[in-house]
Amino acid sequence: MRLETQVTELTASPSKGLDILKIEKQLTSMWSDAGTADSSHSGVTRACTINLIVYTTPADDATELDELLNRVTELHPGRTLILMVDRHAKEAKLDGYVSTRCRLLGATGKQICGEQVTIEASGATVDTVASAVAPLLVPDVPVYLWWKDIPHYQDKLFDRLAQTADRVVIDSSVFDHPQEDLLRLATMIENSRHALQVSDLTWGRLTVWRTLLASFWDVPDYRPLLSSIDTVDVNFAPPESAPDEIAPKALLLAGWLASRLDWALVDVKKNASGIEFKLNCGADPIVVAFRRGPAGKSSITSVKLSARGGAASFYVGLHSAGAKLQTEARIGADHSVGRLLTYERRSDAERLSSELAFPGRDRVYEAALRVVGAALRSLS
Amino acid sequence: MEATAIKENENPLRVGMRLEKTADPCTVIIFGASGDLTKRKLVPALYRLVQQRLLPAEFAIVGLARTEMSDDEFRRKMKEAVEQFSETKQVDAAVWNSFAQGIYYRSTDIGSTADFQKLGDLLNRIDRDRSTAGNRLFYLSVAPRFYAQAVEQLGRAGLTKAKPGSWVRVIIEKPFGTDLESARLLNSQILQHLEESQIYRIDHYLGKETVQNLLAFRFANGIFEPLWNRQYIDHVQLTNAEAVGVEGRGGYYEGAGVVRDMIQNHVFQVLSLVAMEPPAHLGAEAVRDEKIKVMTAAREFSPERVMAECVRGQYGAGSSNGKPVPGYREEEGVAPDSTTETFATLTMYFDNWRWAGVPFYLRSGKRLTKRVTEIAIQFREAPHQLFGANIMEQVMPNQLIIRIQPDEGITLRFAAKVPGQVTQIRDVNMDFRYGSSFGVQLAEAYERLLLDCILGDSTLYARKDMTERGWELVMPILEQWATDTKQVSFPNYEAGTWGPAAANELVEGRGTAWRRS
Numbered sequence: 030m031r032l033e034t035q036v037t038e039l040t041a042s043p044s045k046g047l048d049i050l051k052i053e054k055q056l057t058s059m060w061s062d063a064g065t066a067d068s069s070h071s072g073v074t075r076a077c078t079i080n081l082i083v084y085t086t087p088a089d090d091a092t093e094l095d096e097l098l099n100r101v102t103e104l105h106p107g108r109t110l111i112l113m114v115d116r117h118a119k120e121a122k123l124d125g126y127v128s129t130r131c132r133l134l135g136a137t138g139k140q141i142c143g144e145q146v147t148i149e150a151s152g153a154t155v156d157t158v159a160s161a162v163a164p165l166l167v168p169d170v171p172v173y174l175w176w177k178d179i180p181h182y183q184d185k186l187f188d189r190l191a192q193t194a195d196r197v198v199i200d201s202s203v204f205d206h207p208q209e210d211l212l213r214l215a216t217m218i219e220n221s222r223h224a225l226q227v228s229d230l231t232w233g234r235l236t237v238w239r240t241l242l243a244s245f246w247d248v249p250d251y252r253p254l255l256s257s258i259d260t261v262d263v264n265f266a267p268p269e270s271a272p273d274e275i276a277p278k279a280l281l282l283a284g285w286l287a288s289r290l291d292w293a294l295v296d297v298k299k300n301a302s303g304i305e306f307k308l309n310c311g312a313d314p315i316v317v318a319f320r321r322g323p324a325g326k327s328s329i330t331s332v333k334l335s336a337r338g339g340a341a342s343f344y345v346g347l348h349s350a351g352a353k354l355q356t357e358a359r360i361g362a363d364h365s366v367g368r369l370l371t372y373e374r375r376s377d378a379e380r381l382s383s384e385l386a387f388p389g390r391d392r393v394y395e396a397a398l399r400v401v402g403a404a405l406r407s408l409s
Numbered sequence: 410m411e412a413t414a415i416k417e418n419e420n421p422l423r424v425g426m427r428l429e430k431t432a433d434p435c436t437v438i439i440f441g442a443s444g445d446l447t448k449r450k451l452v453p454a455l456y457r458l459v460q461q462r463l464l465p466a467e468f469a470i471v472g473l474a475r476t477e478m479s480d481d482e483f484r485r486k487m488k489e490a491v492e493q494f495s496e497t498k499q500v501d502a503a504v505w506n507s508f509a510q511g512i513y514y515r516s517t518d519i520g521s522t523a524d525f526q527k528l529g530d531l532l533n534r535i536d537r538d539r540s541t542a543g544n545r546l547f548y549l550s551v552a553p554r555f556y557a558q559a560v561e562q563l564g565r566a567g568l569t570k571a572k573p574g575s576w577v578r579v580i581i582e583k584p585f586g587t588d589l590e591s592a593r594l595l596n597s598q599i600l601q602h603l604e605e606s607q608i609y610r611i612d613h614y615l616g617k618e619t620v621q622n623l624l625a626f627r628f629a630n631g632i633f634e635p636l637w638n639r640q641y642i643d644h645v646q647l648t649n650a651e652a653v654g655v656e657g658r659g660g661y662y663e664g665a666g667v668v669r670d671m672i673q674n675h676v677f678q679v680l681s682l683v684a685m686e687p688p689a690h691l692g693a694e695a696v697r698d699e700k701i702k703v704m705t706a707a708r709e710f711s712p713e714r715v716m717a718e719c720v721r722g723q724y725g726a727g728s729s730n731g732k733p734v735p736g737y738r739e740e741e742g743v744a745p746d747s748t749t750e751t752f753a754t755l756t757m758y759f760d761n762w763r764w765a766g767v768p769f770y771l772r773s774g775k776r777l778t779k780r781v782t783e784i785a786i787q788f789r790e791a792p793h794q795l796f797g798a799n800i801m802e803q804v805m806p807n808q809l810i811i812r813i814q815p816d817e818g819i820t821l822r823f824a825a826k827v828p829g830q831v832t833q834i835r836d837v838n839m840d841f842r843y844g845s846s847f848g849v850q851l852a853e854a855y856e857r858l859l860l861d862c863i864l865g866d867s868t869l870y871a872r873k874d875m876t877e878r879g880w881e882l883v884m885p886i887l888e889q890w891a892t893d894t895k896q897v898s899f900p901n902y903e904a905g906t907w908g909p910a911a912a913n914e915l916v917e918g919r920g921t922a923w924r925r926s
Contacts, residue, residue, distance in 0.1 A: 141842075236426075237462070239422070239426065240426065240462050241462065242422060243420060243422035243423050243426060243431075244431070244462070244465045244466070246420040246421075246422055246423075247420055247423070247431050247432070247433065247434065247465055248434050248465060248467050248540050248542065249434075249542045249574065250467075250540040250542065251540070252420075255421075286422075289421045289422050289424060289425075290421055290422070291421075349503065353501075353503065353504060356466055358466070358467075358540070364540075366466050366467055366538075366539050366540055367466055367507075368459070368466040368507045368508065368510075369503055369504050369506075369507035370459075370460060370462065370504060370507075371460060371501055371504050391425075392425060393424070393425030393426070
């Protein structure tokens with residue numbers, strides 16, 4: 030629920046920049062007004078657990094973003110700094126305004142509110158707008174940058190905001206050219222001077238798949254088969270925007286398996302249905318085959334790990350038009366244990382919220398991405 | 410190898426996963442499967458844990474009760490229960506069928522050795538068919554008089570001994586005994602067949618998020634622990650109030666009363682977390698060692714202390730949430746001249762360096778003004794008052810309130826100047842609410858506790874010494890009250906109020922008052 034409070038436009042200009050003191054003053058007066066306007070007398074509580082910088086472009090749907098941020102700030106109330114950046118506009122423009130985001134807490138009538146500063150920048154001000162962000166951050170709480178676009182490599186704004194942030198959130202599923210962009214992302218993280226910490230929303234979407242695959246090896250009966258895996262079949266739907274490419278989700282899953290299980294990349298080969306990674310676990314060869322399905326929403330449709338030439342297999346796949354997930358562990362002809370689970374796809378807001386709950390570096394993701402980077406490098 | 414190096418026997422795919430704990434394959438065997446707890450809490454909690462992927466596919470449930478029922482009948486009943494008592498209220502048929510494949514039912518007579526032999530055969534078959542690896546969790550959700558017999562039968566059938574590399578655990582529901590003697594007897598009976606490490610005495614209060622947060626609050630923050638002692642704390646109030654009456658459980662409650670039903674278990678568990686010393690680490694034994702250590706320092710209740718520092722009550726007719734409600738003696742299954750206490754206040758002292766002289770006022774009861782469980786730490790007043798008495802008139806000493814239910818959170822009350830030319834000082838609250846800071850649905854206590862048991866973490870379960878110490882402390886109170894029936898005339902408080910006047914007088918006599926919870 031959005032508190033009906035003023036959205037205050039602040040005078041700003043490309044030549045004078047943003048008046049930071051004025052913004053802070055406006056925020057303070059907004060809080061005292063919110064308290065006065067609270068007719069229920071239940072109280073307005075300001076909560077601040079994070080700074081969230083959101084980089085958006087004119088291509089983003091503002092209403093959709095607003096709804097998403099309502100949900101995110103429910104889970105992580107704090108200061109949101111929205112940078113609406115139009116790089117292609119000729120006119121240099123710099124505008125700012127402040128507002129609050131509130132929600133009612135249960136039946137108590139109490140409102141929990143966070144605050145939002147929106148900065149619109151276009152033309153030449155794009156390169157300098159980052160300098161207005163740092164002074165607006167609330168001290169002592171983590172800073173997240175949600176880069177709602179393909180990362181702009183060697184871009185001054187991206188570089189500066191990324192340096193300010195404790196963690197940068199991206200989404201590799203929206204990459205225009207998944208393979209090329211993933212390779213660039215991998216290279217950027219590897220070469221990052223300031224230990225760039227990245228959260229990839231696509232990696233978050235893989236958590237369910239990774240959990241289900243990992244849970245096979247919690248079972249003592251299956252554990253010995255882990256070292257005997259010889260084939261991995263990853264069926265995926267490529268993104269509609271790049272139907273000839275492999276979905277980032279599929280690549281990251283393979284990268285994760287290889288990095289966790291110490292499989293060394295030997296070669297990458299193209300074939301009729303997709304590509305294959307050839308890997309070695311010690312002296313034993315392993316093939317990871319990516320099989321392309323019809324293009325759609327960039328995703329995985331099933332993963333099957335086979336051991337001992339197919340004598341045992343471990344399967345996770347979509348079921349019932351993607352509404353459920355089926356798992357099955359099959360050993361020989363007689364033994365099969367599986368289950369069907371509801372596959373509740375989390376919204377982008379929930380996905381982003383869960384990324385915001387983890388401030389540290391995700392080394393498992395970085396290791397998976399390194400394998401993907403190495404494979405894509407050898408392919409190119 | 411990088412920072413997330415793989416240890417021996419560790420599942421390499423689990424390394425670095427954000428999920429902190431992973432459960433072994435196992436079978437959960439529920440004694441009392443036709444009972445209310447199985448329907449309302451246990452099966453819905455297990456279903457949710459499976460749906461949250463916190464339990465593996467290699468998992469099974471075996472329901473045991475006297476009633477004759479087929480597997481399919483039991484599955485159908487459990488489906489209805491999950492639909493009725495789970496949060497979502499609806500269950501997908503295909504998903505349920507997949508879950509239900511791992512549910513079995515056997516009509517079992519706890520007195521029949523043959524039934525336990527058959528149970529053993531069934532469990533071996535499940536291990537083969539579902540790869541449940543010989544891991545077994547027996548949940549005793551039967552009448553307390555069957556606890557010892559059930560464990561004995563399991564022992565005789567060889568079901569309490571784990572196979573190499575596997576585990577066998579037993580969860581025992583409350584109440585654990587009805588007095589010190591019966592608790593000791595029960596402990597000795599079950600310990601003939603089980604190791605203490607296999608026994609999980611459940612106290613669902615410990616599964617609540619805020620109770621667990623007590624450890625984080627006290628020991629993950631640097632600013633509170635230095636103040637957590639007699640130098641700065643004037644007294645502590647622990648309120649555990651229920652708005653409901655005995656809800657058709659009059660028959661049971663007549664033999665129990667609030668001291669047996671709530672104080673010797675739930676209230677003491679929470680109290681020990683508030684008063685204990687920092688543990689050496691967060692392992693189950695280290696935490697439980699500190700809990701028993703502080704409870705050992707609790708001052709015993711002499712008859713004089715019971716008279717002077719404890720108050721009992723029983724509710725009469727009144728109203729609750731605007732609705733007239735009967736008195737306790739008019740409830741079903743309750744004797745018209747019952748002397749069972751539905752309310753009690755105890756003044757506890759811990760005779761140790763940290764707490765010497767600091768009273769801990771505990772109050773617990775039924776049909777009180779509202780449902781609330783909270784701990785209020787009242788700090789001492791500032792040593793020197795700079796502001797005049799008239800300015801400070803409205804100001805109370807600082808209080809830290811830890812709310813356990815409902816609306817879990819922490820509040821710090823302190824004094825602040827009211828803006829303006831005139832110096833005016835007023836109390837203000839600094840509030841932390843789980844709901845607002847994390848905006849997440851807190852897990853059901855049974856989910857957390859069942860998962861902890863499957864994971865082998867007994868931190869949130871009561872150990873033998875703690876259950877017996879609880880009884881040791883309350884027995885003199887119960888004995889004194891039993892012999893001294895003329896001391897108090899029941900009913901002595903109206904339903905819907907905060908208990909008998911004597912409970913207020915007890916704390917008022919010491920210059921304080923109960924917090925308006």
